[in-house]
Amino acid sequence: xxxxxxxxxxxxxxxxxxxxxxxxxxxxxxxxxxxxxxxxxxxxxxxxxxxxxxxxxxxxxxxxxxxxxxxxxxxxxxxxxxxxxxxxxxxxxxxxxxxxxxxxxxxxxxxxxxxxxxxxxxxxxxxxxxxxxxxxxxxxxxxxxxxxxxxxxxxxxxxxxxxxxxxxxxxxxxxxxxxxxxxxxxxxxxxxxxxxxxxxxxxxxxxxxxxxxxxxxxxxxxxxxxxxxxxxxxxxxxxxxxxxxxxxxxxxxxxxxxxxxxxxxxxxxxxxxxxxxxxxxxxxxxxxxxxxxxxxx
Ligand code: URA
Numbered sequence: 001x002x003x004x005x006x007x008x009x010x011x012x013x014x015x016x017x018x019x020x021x022x023x024x025x026x027x028x029x030x031x032x033x034x035x036x037x038x039x040x041x042x043x044x045x046x047x048x049x050x051x052x053x054x055x056x057x058x059x060x061x062x063x064x065x066x067x068x069x070x071x072x073x074x075x076x077x078x079x080x081x082x083x084x085x086x087x088x089x090x091x092x093x094x095x096x097x098x099x100x101x102x103x104x105x106x107x108x109x110x111x112x113x114x115x116x117x118x119x120x121x122x123x124x125x126x127x128x129x130x131x132x133x134x135x136x137x138x139x140x141x142x143x144x145x146x147x148x149x150x151x152x153x154x155x156x157x158x159x160x161x162x163x164x165x166x167x168x169x170x171x172x173x174x175x176x177x178x179x180x181x182x183x184x185x186x187x188x189x190x191x192x193x194x195x196x197x198x199x200x201x202x203x204x205x206x207x208x209x210x211x212x213x214x215x216x217x218x219x220x221x222x223x224x225x226x227x228x229x230x231x232x233x234x235x236x237x238x239x240x241x242x243x244x245x246x247x248x249x250x251x252x253x254x255x256x257x258x259x260x261x262x263x264x265x266x267x268x269x270x271x272x273x274x275x276x277x278x279x280x281x282x283x284x285x286x287x288x289x290x291x292x293x294x295x296x297x
Contacts, residue, residue, distance in 0.1 A: 096205040099125030103209055107216040113142050116216055120193055126209045128152075128194035128202065134161035136193050138217070140183035146293065147223035148172070149214065150190045150268065151232045152202045158195035163188050168269035172229070175269065175282065179290040187221050189214070191236045207236055219256050225292055226254060226261055230268025238263050244271075249285050251292070264289055 102125050110116045117137045123129070136153035139162040148164075156166030164172050176182055192202045192210045202210075214236070218226065228234040231244040238252035247265040254263040266285035272278055291297035 096209055099209045100212065104212040107212040110216065110220075113138070113217065113220050116213065116220060120213055123213075126192075126194060126206060128192065128196055128206055131197040132194035133158045136161055136163050136190065136195070138187060138189040139163050139165075140186050140188040142187050142221050144185050144187045144221075145224040146181070146186045146227065146289075147218065147221055147225070148186055148188045148227045148229060149218075149233045149237060150188075150229040152190050152192040153195040154199055155195065163190050164269075167273055171269040171273060175286055178283075179286050179293075187223065189217060191233050201232065207232070211236065218254070218261070222256070223261060225289070226263040227289060228263055228265045230271060233268075234263075234265040238265065240265075244268075245281075248281060249288060262292065264292065 103123065106119055106123065107116065110119050117135070120137060121135050129135075132153070136157045140148075150163060150168075153163060154166050154168075156169070157163050159165075163169070172188075173182065176186060191214050192206055193213065196202050196206070218237075226237065228237050231247075234240060234244055234247050234252075237254060238247070240247050240252065244265065244267060248267055249265070251262045251264050254261045264285065266289075267278055267282045269282075272282055288297055
């Protein structure tokens, strides 16, 4: 066996090991501290760190492996020629600040939710788009007076192309049902419409790039009430810096022009799956929500 055969065998063994360990994505050759990279265009309301895990699954470690922007499914089959590597953010706006500015300018132009979805489908300014399978725009009734906003799609949502399809979505549906709601009388979306690879949290830059889109989505859906699910959505929408255990149960004003929409902060269903005892707090919030919908809060 030649040296190059040995090397190939070692590489394949290493790859098999990482696949077995649950790795499904290569990002880059070296780890990045995204928080200290290029500055976001405007001060972020969502801080990079947060006190508790909120996503459905913990992010897997990022190994220093080659193949920037490629998913494992894209890797060459044994013996096959390698496909060309995809690169991130191949749009006119290649820097995060420019991408957010570009997003803002384009979002202003759309006049309906359908146009906004089409705009997002063609928007290449957010790197998450290049690792996600699908755009996850919204689910439920866009004419509803109630809008739920979560953080970012997970694997199930990415596969289906709709928000809150997995375990946390099922819990959200049960919580809604407990106060007489379902997706025919609520509109459901996220602050970021593409799945962050490996279920990691979206970075402040990614949230910032996508922010003009969620703002326009709120404007176009024009709900009377917003429910922010978890800390990142709460901080991004309300601007509060408070942690979710302090912010939850409160209404924050969300301004769209001269109109003020009330935004209620509550715990994320994924967090409740990890901390079932905290459901009592979420139940209080959902009773507050019911009272608000009934004009009693
Ligand atoms: N978690 C979220 O924040 N959003 C989803 O759509 C699914 C899980």
